[in-house]
Amino acid sequence: MSVSLSQEIAPLLPYLRRYARALAGTQKSGDAYVRACLQALVADQSIIDTSIGVKIALYRLFHVLWNATVIPPAGDDGSVSIFEQTAQQRLGSMAPESRQTLLLTTLEGFSLSETARIIDRSEEEVTRLVSAAIEEIDRQTKTDVLIIEDEPLISMDLIEIVESLGHNVTTVARTAGDAIAAAKVQTPGLVLADIQLADGSSGIDAVKEILSELTVPVIFITSFPERLLTGERPEPTFLITKPFNPNTVKAGISQALFFNGADAVAA
Incomplete structure (x- = not known):
């Protein structure tokens, strides 16, 4: 891989x-899969x-290699959570391209036309695939959500998003101490967390x-996000950058609960 391409x-x-x-x-x-992608690039730019x-x-x-390469799933060496085990079982029932288009258009922020280019489909097909993914994921059991956020306006936005999906917000915690205490009082089925909180404490x-x-x-x-995407420790699967698109948060919630599994979600 050339130096200029590597830098980009x-x-x-x-x-x-x-x-x-x-x-x-x-x-x-x-x-x-990312390593396989980079190795292919090094071999033939x-x-x-x-x-x-x-x-x-x-x-x-990456999309081409994902469809063409079978990499064994991570073994249960202590690093695989119950979420991940459940995900591997449930992902098989969902159309792969629906899952890919949902992530590309929401989590990664690509437009419909860009996503169509990535997966080699028309914009109309991408729209249908995203709709199918959302319908599949939104079959999740309703859950209780703990929000860790110190900005009132952002908290209000998150509450509206969570409740629009049929979930229940149990607490909005402005500090790390409040969040920990709230989780002990009522077990959440999902946590939405900011990093930098009101009293200087850490959401991490x-x-x-x-x-x-x-x-x-x-x-x-x-x-x-750079505080979490360091490569120096286990990184969160679900990370959304502010300012956020409400649809991105909705997709993230659906994906997180999808990987969690219905039996592990609080009633």
Whole structure:
């Protein structure tokens, strides 16, 4: 891979890894697909068409390899959660391209035309695939949601989004301490967490403490995604950047609960 192409791709890798993790259901499996993509590029740089834009071309290459390569799922070595095990079972019942288009248009923020280019389909087909994915995922059991967010206006937006999907907001916590206490009082089925909180405390620390006691899916919604996409520790599968599109949050919630599994979601 040439130096210039390598430099253009490098800042895109954290986001491709995020997409791969959400698609595969595990960080280990997702990263294996990303490595395969990069290895293919190193072997033959001509397989990527940069005339359509490096980011679109990279995701298109990943899509081709995803469909053509079978990488064994991550084994249960202690790093695979019950969410990930359930996901591998349930993903088989969902059309692969529906899942891909939903993630590309929401989590990754590609337009319909860009997504169509990535998966080699028409915009009309992409629209149908996204609708099918949402219908499939929205069959999830309703759950209780803990929101960790210190900005009132953002909290209001998140409450509206959560309730529009039929879920119940149990608490809006403005500090790490409040979040930890709320989780002990009422077990959430999903946590939406900011990183930087009102009193200078950390949403990351709050989530670590909560996960030490509970098994619950978490979506980080933050203005500082680089604090989590470091590659130095296990990274969240579900990470949404502020300012967010409400549809992105809806898709993230549906995906998180999809990977969680109905039997693990609070009633």
